[in-house]
Amino acid sequence: MEIEEVRSILVNTLTSDIATSHLRVLLLQDANDTRRVVVEEFKVEFEDGRENIVYNLDTLEGVEHMRTTPFVMAEGSRYRFVISFRINQAIVSGLRFRNKVKKTVLSTNDEIVLGSYAPRSENYVFVFPRHEWMEAPSGLFYRGKFMGRFIFVDDDHVEHLKLFYTFEIKRG
Numbered sequence: 001m002e003i004e005e006v007r008s009i010l011v012n013t014l015t016s017d018i019a020t021s022h023l024r025v026l027l028l029q030d031a032n033d034t035r036r037v038v039v040e041e042f043k044v045e046f047e048d049g050r051e052n053i054v055y056n057l058d059t060l061e062g063v064e065h066m067r068t069t070p071f072v073m074a075e076g077s078r079y080r081f082v083i084s085f086r087i088n089q090a091i092v093s094g095l096r097f098r099n100k101v102k103k104t105v106l107s108t109n110d111e112i113v114l115g116s117y118a119p120r121s122e123n124y125v126f127v128f129p130r131h132e133w134m135e136a137p138s139g140l141f142y143r144g145k146f147m148g149r150f151i152f153v154d155d156d157h158v159e160h161l162k163l164f165y166t167f168e169i170k171r172g
Contacts, residue, residue: 037160094155
């Protein structure tokens, strides 16, 4: 039986068997996509209900758009990042999220251990910070453009994704 026949059977079969369900997820993934961690969306949410800023990262054009198109936030805005990703092909052990933001001499670094993830067709969602909101700095010194970078790396020091972004803090 060829792989395409197996895929066809799995697509047309409903099952509650866990092993078959897991096999179904693995076989129905895009075999040409060799990435193990696929970040599909980067979103900036605001506590005050302001419209979310969303970057779709499932294409190279989306990644380039994020790198070249800064988002704007007002001084003192309370915000958080929401990142949707999926795991392909194999378990990723000890996935970490590293975020660095800098402006001239100012720089901040954050690293958070996300954990280990198994392949599945549904997205995992990571919210940073997990239980609160970050606050954009206020004051003349903090206004202007910032450059950021986030990296997904695992226990084996494999860098699964490195993305650059820019944003601007303006007077509220």
